[in-house]
Amino acid sequence: MATPGSPAAEGAAPAALRNPVYAALSGPHAAIAQVRGRARVYPSDVAPFLGLPDAVTEQDWHDAAKLVGAGRLVATMRPDLPVPDVFEPDRQFDLVQFLAPADFGADEPEAVVLGPDDVPEMLGLVALTDPGPFRARTIELGSYLGIRQGGELIAMAGERFRLPGFVEISAVCTHPGHRGRGLATRLIRAVVAGIERRGDQAFLHTGGSNLTAIRLYESLGFSVSHQSKVTLLQPA
Incomplete structure (x- = not known):
């Protein structure tokens, strides 16, 4: 790899x-x-x-x-x-760019579709976890999924850049109190499943110094396609 x-x-x-x-x-x-x-x-x-x-x-x-x-x-x-x-x-x-492996997507039964009414809660989760830029209208760029527990949004992931044939996974984050349960991976797979159904390929970015994220994506079969700044x- x-x-x-x-x-x-x-x-x-x-x-x-x-x-x-x-x-x-x-x-x-x-x-x-x-x-x-x-x-x-x-x-x-x-x-x-x-x-x-x-x-x-x-x-x-x-x-x-x-x-x-x-x-x-x-x-x-x-x-x-x-x-x-x-x-x-x-x-x-x-910045390191990864491509998702073929047939990586898998639907997640606990995932819920997030919409405009969820944005304040999404912004709160982003402020707590800092997954990268997410603003009041970022949700307009693609589909976003979340997992709730007791009504609280504890994890989310969605789509940002759309290119011909490719869609970027973005805003992947989990509440600190709920990490270690694989929620982010489950949501990434669910987002990828939607991308694959449309006939596109999923990709994502992570910081070049974020070795934890790099190791995670490599362990999931993602391959480095490009690096930039x-x-x-x-x-x-």
């Missing part, structure tokens, strides 16, 4: 997966995208991600700065990219 940084990992990802934000905002999520020139960004209450084409020009950066606007922090998700003076870098971290930046 490829490991982060290996040649096999670098060459395995299709073009769309190497620039997933732009592929999503240019494709299945085009209707929600805010656009100026070739630059694309999610609304701030949906997700913090900025999409730029593979070959970024100076004009693309200027369009992006005007599109994002002063004071807003956004994130790019791609290999290390020189940032011009129109943007001010904030911080950066490594998340860079947080704002218009200068």
Whole structure:
């Protein structure tokens, strides 16, 4: 199996997966995208991600700065990219992308579909567990499933980036008081089952320093397809 940084990992990802934000905002999520020139960004209450084409020009950066606007922090998700003076870098971290194995999905009888009325509780679980960006309208990007105990939402997972042929698993989190029961794995399988039924392949991201998550996904049969960096930046 490829490991982060290996040649096999670098060459395995299709073009769309190497620039997933732009592929999503240019494709299945085009209707929600805010656009100026070739630059694309999610609304701030949906997700913090900025999409730029593979070959970024100076004009693309200027369009992006005007599109994002002063004071807003956004994130790019791609290999290390020189940032011009129109943007001010904030911080950066490594990212590993995994592809789900074939036929990984399995329905989960305890899973419930989460909707807009569940968002306050979902935001509370995210604040407690920090699985990555999840905002008031992130739920509009795909399907989200949860597991409840005594009426309380104790675990959830869902879909974020949609690319042609691929859907990203995101917001995987479990209440600290209920970890060690395999809830996250069960929900990941349930989300993947829905993705597979639509004929798409599931993928996900985790931080390059999150060795616990990397080992978990490898143990489940996920394979590294690509590695990149998340860079947080704002218009200068």
